[in-house]
Amino acid sequence: MDASDILVLGCPMRQVLDRVGDKWSVLVVAVLSKGGPRRFTELRDTIGGVTPKVLTQTLRGMERDGLLTRTVFAQVPPRVDYELTPLGWSLRAPLEAILEWAEKHITEVTTARDAHDATHSAGKAAF
């Protein structure tokens, strides 16, 4: 892994990593890549645990980075659709690799967590 660039604070690679590595961006790509444009409320209701404020910030950042488009329809009440750009779609494959890793190794991670917690808290209390 050539990490030379991303290790430098303020380099563009690091800024891209900030966006791509952001959990909420990952989840927005996951939802939008499943089936066409979505409204704000649909995204909010689909992504468990996201607050409107954080979702708004995430969508603005992704729009600024060219990952999605925001289309406002002049109707009452106003309707706003969010849709992935081709650039946003291209993120799907690498993000899938991360999700596949998580799915494959989730048991190892949770087992490690349980073992670690047992050693560092309950274990100490019991012995």
Next chain:
Amino acid sequence: MDASDILVLGCPMRQVLDRVGDKWSVLVVAVLSKGGPRRFTELRDTIGGVTPKVLTQTLRGMERDGLLTRTVFAQVPPRVDYELTPLGWSLRAPLEAILEWAEKHITEVTTARDAHDATHSAGKAAF
């Protein structure tokens, strides 16, 4: 992309994503996968912009998740080495996919940012 699991708040997949998607974890894996164990100070000096507090939290979380080992050598001053486990090494490939995406598309992202900023700030001021 099957996003059904990660969209649920509190599901284990989401917790794994929190760790794997964390920028600092990505950078620690990048450094440790380049050449064997490293000391805390080496990691701190290599990863630009990380504070000791954040690095400590990141390393503890990664140790808890079974991604790295922390080895304390009984010497003066004490020496502590951090090293990827096989599980941590297995993260290298999917993270590389993300970094490759970032490298390939960085121009598109920065161009989109510049265009967006021109439209939303300077553009408005000028016209």
